[in-house]
Amino acid sequence: MKGVRHYPGFLAITLVCLAVLYVPLLVVAVYSFNASTSITKWGGFSLRWYVDVFTGPEAERFGLATWNSLTIALIAASIATAVAMSAALAMIRGGRFRGRGASYALINLPLMVPEMVVAVATLIFFTTIGLTTGYLTIVLAHITFCIPFAYLPIAARLSGIEDSYEQAARDLYATRWQAFRLVLLPLLGPGLMSGWLLAFIISLDDFIITNFVKGAGMETLPTAIFGSVKQGIKPNIMAISSLMLLVSILFVSLSYIINRRGRRAAP
């Protein structure tokens, strides 16, 4: 029966697809170990640009930007995960209610509106209400677009957990809060974790919206890198990029493993 599934050349195209996706990343990773000060010539293997990232002339600027990026991602992902969990409980355990369809559309709205439009609209909004753009406005914007990303794994997990566990707890005189905290929450754990990790990555990666609402003088890692690249790609950018690459891959792998283990252990 292999016949109808097999098409000649599809394996080759799949390999082309993977090559297209990975070669640029590999090239950056390889060149980040270049000893030469010019990005054009290969000057042998060296870790000097990694040292430069932490001690070089731009270390302070990138350090501050990294700190901003990490704290913003931490706050935004945590709040977005809490909001998304609450929304998922309503959408999946709330039965039929008026406004359910509209709520679903609203949760997914950040995914439907082009990023550039979100950026413009958010900047106009903050300016109109007189909120000075800076750290706070970045956090608010990030929470908003992180919600659907946190929502997807949480909702998927929740719809895989049978309602009967909580009902059994309630029958045994657990309060609603106890049933939630002691029964549902542990079961939901992997979904929450993987939702949080995805939201964290999404926040860390954002450039377009942050660039609009960051205000003068405020930098996150992507906006700092963008500013640097605009003046030409320097070798230290390759090292920073490779480090970010590593962090992204680590986080996504973690989210994937947690999700998988959760699914296997799912009752």
Next chain:
Amino acid sequence: MAGLPRDEAGTAASYASLARPLLLPTWLIIGVFLLLPVLLMVVYSFLTKEFRGGVEWTFTLAAYEQFFVTRGLFGDEPPSIEWTYIIIFWRSIWQAALATLLCLVIGFPTAWFIATRPPQSRGIWLFLITIPYWVNLLIRTVSLRFILRDNGPLNDALIVTGLIDAPLPILNSDVAVQIGLFYSYLPFMVLPIYAAVERFEFALSEAAADLYANRWQVMLHVVLPAVRPGILAGTILVFIPALGAFLAPDLLGGAKAFMIGSLIDEQFRGSQGNWPFGAAISVILMTLVLIALFIQARAASRGAS
């Protein structure tokens, strides 16, 4: 959509009495910080530009007029169609459509191949496709800018292999932008098609093959109609972000390959900016996106009936 509860609305309802309070934070946050701003942006597009980049709250159609109509350099000629912005939009639509097509050509066979692997190895293949999607888009675009440079690795490789004598000036062209768009959104095409092929009932193909349909006839008449929703979803997921892309045109295209994203960005930079005009371009972009979504929804429902 992954997050849509299958069909259990009304069955599992242990939080029914709390449904609305539980949704309140979502409504507050997305409602206040996205829905309201988008509506405000529409209002803004009808306001008057102030000379320092601000606005005056006087309603006017000036921003839309600037987009569509020209009255010559000194504003004293009879109105005629302004082509500058329409051309930028046309280029964006064209580039996004081409990127979508290329993603489909590479993405469909890939999704098919992965979906027909044994279940244990599917996860790994899929994971390999997903990783680049989660890697910072800025970094991925920067890496392309590095590779496509005149004396970058691509040109070096082509010269070493003797395919070309002098470096190809790829960077800062429509070709570079196209490569960037294709590269940025390729995973978006693979994932929904994969989901559709995975659900496909292969007994249908086998039945067609038993009736002497050849491989490609089976693909054309049996498989494609069945996985159409996945293809449509992938098309929309690539086309919409590609249409409003900023990083690929900005970092790879330079001034010659201007697209909508850069045009909008320009309106909000410094004192040269024009916020109502930027808002108007965004409104026009969003209208295009809504049209694309509408066409997709109609195509999907036509396929279903």
